[in-house]
Amino acid sequence: MGGFAGLPGSTAAMPAEVSYYKRMLDDIRARIASGEWPPGRRIPPTRDLLAMYGESFGVRSASTVRRVVEVLIETGELRGHQGVGVYVAGDATE
Amino acid sequence: MGGFAGLPGSTAAMPAEVSYYKRMLDDIRARIASGEWPPGRRIPPTRDLLAMYGESFGVRSASTVRRVVEVLIETGELRGHQGVGVYVAGDATE
DNA sequence: CTGGATTTGTACGTATGTATT
């Protein structure tokens, strides 16, 4: 099945590929750091993140997106609320 | 496929089950905190962790074990070295 | 030096449970 073989979505001669995982992790962290997604803001649901990173990076699996979000929840950078959404941490109303 | 439905490996009437994920996370952290796995020590490979947590908790999937290790690597508690092993962080020789 | 075994790393897939709206 899967594998990622040089990372699909990028052209042939591209050395030192960065994984989807790390790219998404960095991207979300950058959006938080830049203030685009401020503390307390709800981030897009998994489905929308998949659409986003599907276009920009070529990610095809929701489970890959989810693993990134899970890690950011564990590190305390995000907060998940089942049935509701995932929020940027650091807000006063926590 | 899977699902976990009340967590297999535990008897019927057991409320507020804790997930395999959290139990493994806590267990590894406890081993580190207790000094059983001191800084610099290599932890058992995924295969062995699966055998361990398969017996104690009923975990059946290597991918579940891996996710826990990935999180602990991201939090900086462990350090992974591809082809070699995963080590407890905090050692001088890092 | 070479090739197999070991082990971590990454990606995708699927099923199901639980909480909220």
Added chain:
DNA sequence: CAATACATACGTACAAATCCA
């Protein structure tokens, strides 16, 4: 009750690095 969305678990495939006979 249905739809939405997060949470957890298991499974599969392959890549990459290291080790060792």
